[in-house]
Amino acid sequence: MISKKTKYGLQALLALARAYGAGPVLIADLAEEERIPRKFQEAILLQLKNVGVLSSRKGKGGGYTLGKPPSEISIGQIVRILDGPLAPVECVSVTAYRPCTECRDENTCGIRLVMKDVRDAIADILDHTSLADMQQRSEDAARQQKSVVDFQI
């Protein structure tokens, strides 16, 4: 399970992606629009800013904007920042590998072999999906839903 922090973060990023190119967005507006506790939101955005995913401006007319285009921000990257490694066990993590303390031989550990497949499957999806892709899928789903409703009318 991903944490609320990550979920809130993705929600905020999605909102910022929609506003991309239209100037900075205030924390307060973002929090209200996405129904996220304000101060918690603040901490999340700050963390994303400190690693360069977001940029911000203080003072009047300030706020947050994406640090790069939505198509260049991958979901995998965001989840790793806010939630830690994707791998289900550390001994198969690419970004945070640590040897297994219990098992005798990592190369032949059955648990490890299976969990490596899981890690690869997760990473394959999340690292090849960008904020822009996510937006696109959401819009596609909305269009399809609408067409069904139209048909019913």
Add this chain to the structure above:
Amino acid sequence: MISKKTKYGLQALLALARAYGAGPVLIADLAEEERIPRKFQEAILLQLKNVGVLSSRKGKGGGYTLGKPPSEISIGQIVRILDGPLAPVECVSVTAYRPCTECRDENTCGIRLVMKDVRDAIADILDHTSLADMQQRSEDAARQQKSVVDFQI
């Protein structure tokens, strides 16, 4: 990340799979062989017994055995018992669905659509891998490793 509990549980099950058909195994032996804290191990085995994955006999000559053949115990089942749902968010869980509190329309939520893919990918692997499969992969890896070493000699 899966919990230590789940990891320990899988280790113990793998050991019990190797001993399948050869009578019960003692908690104490299992704990020592797999380097798992004894009392913690005990609690894990008990939980697996209470859902029918394991069976046990008390008294002299007692111990734990698998409740069914290794080929009929899936890793997905075990992870769900010890670690909870596989899904990264509750709103895409098959076994523990709960609606999303923040998002306005689940059907068009981009986060949900992507996380559903992730859930399906994880479940696809873990529900189609049995203890026996895991054992097999481990043995295959061992054989391959050995042949490389032989070649070098």
Add this chain to the structure above:
DNA sequence: TTATAAGTCTATTTAGTTGGTAGGATAAAC
């Protein structure tokens, strides 16, 4: 039938994480 070898159960401890809040410091714009 009794000693004892085993699993069963309840409770507790400790440490760490998650989710969230408070309030002042700092910077930019007007």
Add this chain to the structure above:
DNA sequence: GTTTATCCTACCAACTAAATAGACTTATAA
């Protein structure tokens, strides 16, 4: 220099994970 915003540090409550302690129950063999 005042207003408007982010930035930063610290804090707290609730929960979960990991592990341990110890008394209790039951089954078996001698």
